Amino acid sequence: MKKIRVILPTDFSKNAWNAVEYALTIFKDTSCDFFILNSYQIGASGLSTKMAGANSTRLYNLIKEESERELAAILKKVQELDTNPEHTFKTLSIADSLVNAIGKVVYREEVDYVIIGTTGASGLKEVFMGSNTYKIIKEIDFCPVIAVPADFKMENGIKSILLATGYDHLFEAYELQPILNLAKHFTSKLYITHVGDVEGLSxxxxxxxxxxxxxxxDVDFEIVDIDKDSTVTHSIQKMVEGDHDIDLLVMINHGRGFFERLTREPVIKKVSFNSQVPFLVIDLFK
Structure with missing residues (x-):
């Protein structure tokens, strides 16, 4: 695997740190540049509105100093934990919305993955319920995003990957590269499942x-058929919880296709994927 670049957004929470540990684990044998990013904004209160344009205000400086102090603490913790000499770390304290901050760094640094923790303790449903994670998945449509469920711990690498697809478009090499990079690096088994009409493929x-x-x-893959449950979400959940020991769930967002239909299902905001596997979303970026 080539040297890759990864953004690790943090709000200094336990879940954000869990995503950092996940990233360090899956890329422990890979040459990487990591960008540990915290963003902050002055709020929308009357006081902050008056101060919003003045970056030298006391409030702005206090928030900035706190962000930089917390990032320095994380950097120290990471450097004590990480032993790969081919890993570099840079902290970024950015006064902007989280989505804007990530987007700018993705473009400037040619980032390969954004790895972010979900919020709360109820697992993969928080990919959609947690506002920051959901916004990143929805709006950072030019870089693969991996959402790591709370308390998920990587044990033996990514041994099996599930790509859930509606076969809604003709696949191209570039969109599969983020999956292939991981599958080849870990010699993972890739399962492909279709969730859609049970009558068969058009x-x-x-x-x-x-x-x-x-x-x-070039990779070990298998097409797996599963019966469509009451919802797309439930069908994928069955596969994740089945006998294949899935370590990573992958979906490709191609506009008005499978992923958009998936996110419109109200049940996705109510149902937890009990397997708690990380979730990689790839958009049809070029």
């Missing part, structure tokens, strides 16, 4: 599946 979907098979010729 000719267009069959063409999409064949294109996908051709692009995956």
């Amino acid at each position: 000719p267009e979907q069959q063409a999409s599946q064949e294109a996908l098979k051709n692009l995956l010729s």
